[in-house]
Amino acid sequence: MDITRRDLFTVGGKLLVLASVGATLEQITGAAPPSEAYRMADHWWGMIIDIDACIGCGNCVRACSKENGVPKGYFRTWVERYQVAEGEQPHVESPDGAMEGFPPSARADLKSFFVPKLCNHCADSPCVQVCPVGATFVSPDGIVLVDETYCLGCRYCVQACPYGCRYLHPEKDTVDKCTLCYHRITQGLTTACCENCPTGARKLVDFKDPKDPVHDFLRNNKVEVLKPYMATRAKVYYKDLDGSVR
Amino acid sequence: MIPGVDGFMYPNEVELQWSLLIVLYPYITGLVAGAFILASLERVFRVEAVRPTYRLALLTALSFMLVAPLPLQLHLGHPERSLEMYLTPHKSSAMAMFGFVYLWYLMVVLLLEIWLEYRSDIVRMAQTGSGISRLIYKALTLGSENISPAARIIDDKVGYAVTVIGIPSAFMLHGYVGFIFGSIKANPWWSTPLMPIVFLFSAMTSGIAAVLLLYMATTRFKKIAIDMRCLDTIAKYLFYTFVIDFTLEMLDLIHRTYEADESFRSLDFMVHTRLWGSQVVLQIFLGTLIPLSLLAANQLWRFAEARRRVMYVTACSLTLVGIFAMRWNVVIGGQLFSKSFLGYTTYKVAFVTREGLLPAILLMLLPFVIFVVLVKLLPPWERSEAH
Numbered sequence: 001m002d003i004t005r006r007d008l009f010t011v012g013g014k015l016l017v018l019a020s021v022g023a024t025l026e027q028i029t030g031a032a033p034p035s036e037a038y039r040m041a042d043h044w045w046g047m048i049i050d051i052d053a054c055i056g057c058g059n060c061v062r063a064c065s066k067e068n069g070v071p072k073g074y075f076r077t078w079v080e081r082y083q084v085a086e087g088e089q090p091h092v093e094s095p096d097g098a099m100e101g102f103p104p105s106a107r108a109d110l111k112s113f114f115v116p117k118l119c120n121h122c123a124d125s126p127c128v129q130v131c132p133v134g135a136t137f138v139s140p141d142g143i144v145l146v147d148e149t150y151c152l153g154c155r156y157c158v159q160a161c162p163y164g165c166r167y168l169h170p171e172k173d174t175v176d177k178c179t180l181c182y183h184r185i186t187q188g189l190t191t192a193c194c195e196n197c198p199t200g201a202r203k204l205v206d207f208k209d210p211k212d213p214v215h216d217f218l219r220n221n222k223v224e225v226l227k228p229y230m231a232t233r234a235k236v237y238y239k240d241l242d243g244s245v246r
Numbered sequence: 247m248i249p250g251v252d253g254f255m256y257p258n259e260v261e262l263q264w265s266l267l268i269v270l271y272p273y274i275t276g277l278v279a280g281a282f283i284l285a286s287l288e289r290v291f292r293v294e295a296v297r298p299t300y301r302l303a304l305l306t307a308l309s310f311m312l313v314a315p316l317p318l319q320l321h322l323g324h325p326e327r328s329l330e331m332y333l334t335p336h337k338s339s340a341m342a343m344f345g346f347v348y349l350w351y352l353m354v355v356l357l358l359e360i361w362l363e364y365r366s367d368i369v370r371m372a373q374t375g376s377g378i379s380r381l382i383y384k385a386l387t388l389g390s391e392n393i394s395p396a397a398r399i400i401d402d403k404v405g406y407a408v409t410v411i412g413i414p415s416a417f418m419l420h421g422y423v424g425f426i427f428g429s430i431k432a433n434p435w436w437s438t439p440l441m442p443i444v445f446l447f448s449a450m451t452s453g454i455a456a457v458l459l460l461y462m463a464t465t466r467f468k469k470i471a472i473d474m475r476c477l478d479t480i481a482k483y484l485f486y487t488f489v490i491d492f493t494l495e496m497l498d499l500i501h502r503t504y505e506a507d508e509s510f511r512s513l514d515f516m517v518h519t520r521l522w523g524s525q526v527v528l529q530i531f532l533g534t535l536i537p538l539s540l541l542a543a544n545q546l547w548r549f550a551e552a553r554r555r556v557m558y559v560t561a562c563s564l565t566l567v568g569i570f571a572m573r574w575n576v577v578i579g580g581q582l583f584s585k586s587f588l589g590y591t592t593y594k595v596a597f598v599t600r601e602g603l604l605p606a607i608l609l610m611l612l613p614f615v616i617f618v619v620l621v622k623l624l625p626p627w628e629r630s631e632a633h
Contacts, residue, residue, distance in 0.1 A: 096257075128338075130339050132335065132339045133330045133331060134334065134339075153322050154322055164257070167258040172323075175323075246585070
């Protein structure tokens with residue numbers, strides 16, 4: 001097709017007018033705009049975990065690892081198996097973070113349950129407090145993130161996290177952690193771990209959404225966060241959390 | 247079972263994040279702060295007996311100060327981004343202040359005080375020297391060549407003021423390093439308000455011991471008669487400082503044992519197993535009780551000169567080993583146990599890696615190389631001999 005000088009001026013002129021009124025590239029190019037633009041200020045993300053529903057299959061760990069390219073030997077999420085005998089220290093294990101689930105327990109007489117773990121996306125995050133350059137931060141929608149183009153790799157945040165959720169990425173040499181699948185949830189999807197949980201033990205929740213089932217969940221159940229004495233305002237709530245869990 | 251792990255660690259905890267290099271960092275800054283405080287004894291508190299070590303202490307402090315940021319730099323995943331700490335410091339971070347505390351101490355306190363102290367010597371050497379050395383001293387005068395008695399009085403007054411500012415700065419430098427650890431609430435081994443003050447007194451102890459050893463070494467090397475009054479006085483101050491340091495550390499230990507909170511069982515087990523050698527044997531027994539006994543004996547009885555020297559050398563060497571062990575136990579010990587209090591990991595020092603033993607040894611030798619260069623450039627003897 002031959003493009004005349006007149007065509008060029010006509011199309012160029014239209015583009016200029018649209019751009020000057022703040023039109024998006026999609027409008028300019030004729031592509032359909034997103035049905036609902038994601039506004040960070042409208043959300044405050046967290047997670048609820050039903051301890052009794054977790055079967056320790058490790059689906060969540062595998063899904064997270066695959067979705068986020070988590071390096072081998074490090075974990076953005078993992079599952080622990082607690083086996084508690086009366087009056088004794090709990091016996092806890094998490095073989096390879098439960099990537100392949102758990103072997104059958106040899107002790108049927110113990111109180112036994114699984115505890116999925118991930119970053120608690122604390123509102124008062126000790127990790128965010130200590131970062132010397134502000135490379136880790138709480139986003140307006142409540143997710144603790146790391147800017148890997150800015151992180152020094154000093155690992156002060158790893159020391160400050162009470163839950164062991166951070167690690168130094170062996171290839172990037174910057175700190176890495178759970179992002180609550182930020183790339184998915186901002187597109188209206190749930191996290192990889194929640195999507196792949198066969199029992200619905202973990203659910204992504206939005207505390208700012210009045211219709212979110214989290215409000216009923218918190219009202220109707222006995223819930224607890226990990227290490228509440230750390231006063232981090234953690235946003236991962238556990239239903240029926242046993243006192244032995246650390 | 248994960249090799250080196252006993253019990254349960256959170257999966258990301260198995261690997262230690264702060265290595266031997268981070269042990270060196272508080273050790274080196276401690277030597278800086280301690281050496282400077284010893285120098286201030288003469289300058290501010292008019293303890294005339296320690297005058298022969300005044301310049302030596304300043305040069306010791308500078309030698310170690312120049313090396314202090316290197317272990318941190320080497321440890322960073324992205325050392326090329328370290329300047330961001332100056333450009334965009336995160337105000338709520340204790341670590342973000344490091345650059346500013348360091349620069350303040352290096353530029354405003356140490357370099358200024360050394361320059362003022364040596365200015366008349368530098369001008370004289372610029373006038374009498376020849377060739378390259380003349381050019382170096384000429385540059386070091388910074389264009390200020392007036393060494394009239396009036397000018398030297400001003401130097402002295404300003405130098406005094408700088409030292410007065412320097413004392414709280416030295417306290418801040420090392421107290422701050424203690425705060426970096428003491429303010430981590432997630433780690434019960436570190437989290438105590440005593441940490442800055444324990445770091446401070448251990449810094450003074452190690453710095454004084456280092457200067458005493460360097461003084462004895464340099465007098466032997468230069469074949470200058472040793473000033474026993476000076477030696478005895480430094481040893482006395484070392485003893486006092488060490489007593490306070492040990493008292494504070496024992497207070498921490500007693501408090502932890504008596505309070506026995508939820509972390510106690512785990513930490514107690516760690517001290518009796520993984521830290522037994524470095525804490526109980528090296529730090530407490532060899533590095534504290536023996537040197538303290540030697541120093542205490544010298545406060546109670548009068549030994550012959552030769553014996554006193556041997557006792558001081560032994561006490562100071564063991565002190566330096568003990569304080570190093572203390573830094574090791576804080577930094578490494580604080581990462582050997584799980585924050586779940588249910589397990590322990592192991593730290594193995596590699597040799598030729600970025601954070602291994604070899605770079606650590608080189609980093610510890612570097613201050614002594616700098617010290618030799620500085621002593622050559624700015625001889626600490628003239629003034630003391632003149633007195």
